[in-house]
Amino acid sequence: MSQQVTQSQFYANLKRYYSFYTGGFIAFVIVVAILEQLGVPNKILGYIFLFATIMLYAGIGFMSKTADVGEYYVAGRRVPALFNGMATGADWMSAASFIGMAGTLYLSGYDGLAFVLGWTGGYCLVAILLAPYLRKFGQFTIPDFLGARFGGHLPRLIGVIAAITCSFTYVIAQIYGVGIITSRFTGLEFQVGVFVGLAGILVCSFLGGMKAVTWTQVAQYIILIVAYMIPVVWLSVKHTGIPIPQIVAYTHSLPKITALEKEFNDKSTPKGAKEESVRAIFRERAAAADAKLKGLEKDGAAYLTAEKAALVAKLNALKASTDPAPDPKAIEALEKSIKDYPMDAATAKKAWTAEKAVGARAAPVKAHAEPFAVGGKTPEEIEKNRNKAKKNFLALIACLMIGTAALPHILMRYYTTPSVHEARVSVFWGLFCIFLLYFTAPALGILAKYEVYSNLVGTSFSALPAWVSNWSTVDKTLMNIVDINKDGIVQLAEIVIGGDLIVLATPEIAGLPYVISGLVAAGGLAAALSTADGLLLTIANAMSHDLYYKMIDPNASTVRRLAVSKGLLLIVALMAAYVTSLKPGDILFLVGAAFSLAASGFFPALVCGVFWKRANYLGAVLGMASGLGVCAYYMYMTYPFFGVNAPLWWDIAPISAGTFGIPAGFLGIIIGSLISPAPSKEIQEMVDHVRYPSLDGTVSAGSAAH
């Protein structure tokens, strides 16, 4: 971009380009829709969507290729507020938001809203406490700020470690999302899908750094928001004729859901009686499994032999009986259970513990809109459990919000606006773009629930809707429906839905053609790729800029710095893809852990850096180390994966470890600063410099040389 173009011309050009782009994308979707009508198979349509969008992102990346340090790290600091907002939206909304959020809300009702609140409210902290000041500071990375504000290498180094730890944890969750989407919609292997997606990410950030990532993210935001809205609006029209799901869900669907929930839980109604008959079967199965487990615990392997012998005896008796003649099906069933009888105590224990868990499906339907619905035998116990749920709800919100205001890949975006003024406005556009999706997700959760409760429950198993039979054959973890009480009619307790199903199946529930399903997959892919882009760039920049250039070789030439950065990008991306292809644990926990770690490590130091002049080197080092340390320690001690399982502190779940890390961080920085001398005059002046947009009436250009 030549400097002759003024900022306002540049802005006008951008608006024109992206209008053309949006029009072109819609035309592309229409062409694919026509292909579908001509009878092109769905799998081919899936490939077209996948490769066309990845090629598009790669194309934008290629056009934005740059060898300029300022453009590579901060997109030349000329991204207008609106576009920075859209890029922030794409950077922010990950596969978890796009695909998982509505499903989480479907499954957990009110309590799932912690994610909706936590992932939006954090922007108030970004806007008021950080974004304008970071823009005025105007360097390249977040560790840059820590290094300049607190002096010395140590704060910068801890910043680098924190940035890498939380971004790497988070990027694994994204690449996992990429793998799932590509494999589901194209039939490629999960591992292959991971590397195909990765190629798309790399072409983009590799050639043009932040500049390419920014313009690709804007393009990705447009795709993902269109893809999210179309099916939901359509579903809302289908239910009520009104195309505003965000209102219809609360006025039309929610009251009906609440009424149906009461009916399902009331044994005296016909629907309630049928639900009860299914629940009774689950209770029996759970009780039988429990009895077996107790027997096993008492007698050990002897119990297994005795039980198996009893089964054989039963089979023989059945075969021998002549009046009435033995039912061949009953014989077959018994023979099968003898054949499948657990070989040893360990397998038996595992199988029966799993069987006992079906008891949970006998529980009454949870009211969707009811906050902190908990069980308990006595009123005191209910009160106690409720307080625990409330505390954890608020603690999770706090960690997610403060984590939002501390994740380096988001904060980095505010270095790219042309001025402090624009940085403030761009936080507004950022949250607005995010808000469009986040205030739709709860509505989608409700609309989908209404569809299941009122249309699916009560239909006959011989006439299941197409989307149900399709998804239950594709993936049992997403849709599992079995006629437990053999009455031929679907009961709610007979359905098990995986959270990701809600967004993926909405086009089919709404009766839209496959092209819209392909669009949704492209949207999910855009969400995952854009977040992964931002994260990988953050990691590579922390290593190349902060570690290599600032600490190891300050005399490195521009060419060398960019070469190092690109090389590292490649290595980090391959490492992340490799770790992802091993399919490590629980994605939601990985995401939560990233937020708690960022919140504990960065937030206290960043905020005190701006708002407390007295904060100094020792304070920052102590604060960041203790914040990270306490947070990591609590996770390690309490998260089941690590196998320590120490008792919880005040009942706070491990995902909210930041609840302890953040105060520890603040405490560390306060104590550390007060026991050592105040920072130098130069640093105090720097704080003043950061606090005022301009003391001499000029726009702070930041500097490309530093």
Added chain:
Amino acid sequence: MQLTEKHKQYWNINLKMSAFLLFLWFVFTFVMGWYARELNEINLIGPLGFYMSAQGSLIIYVAIIWYYAHYMNKLDQEYGVHEGELD
């Protein structure tokens, strides 16, 4: 550069406005969340506690950020700490 009284005033106003908006943020997040069950007794657009967490508070967050940007950009002009024209 030495800060003038006017500069200090600007910073104090900024701090007050920030504190006020963060107070609103706190109320509409944590106080609202703590009393969600009680709020659910009120029915406006659906149960109020549920509605606020799913949509109402989000709208307030967007409004808070919009107002802060608007207010501060005006305050910059008033106190002469605004940035010059972008070219």
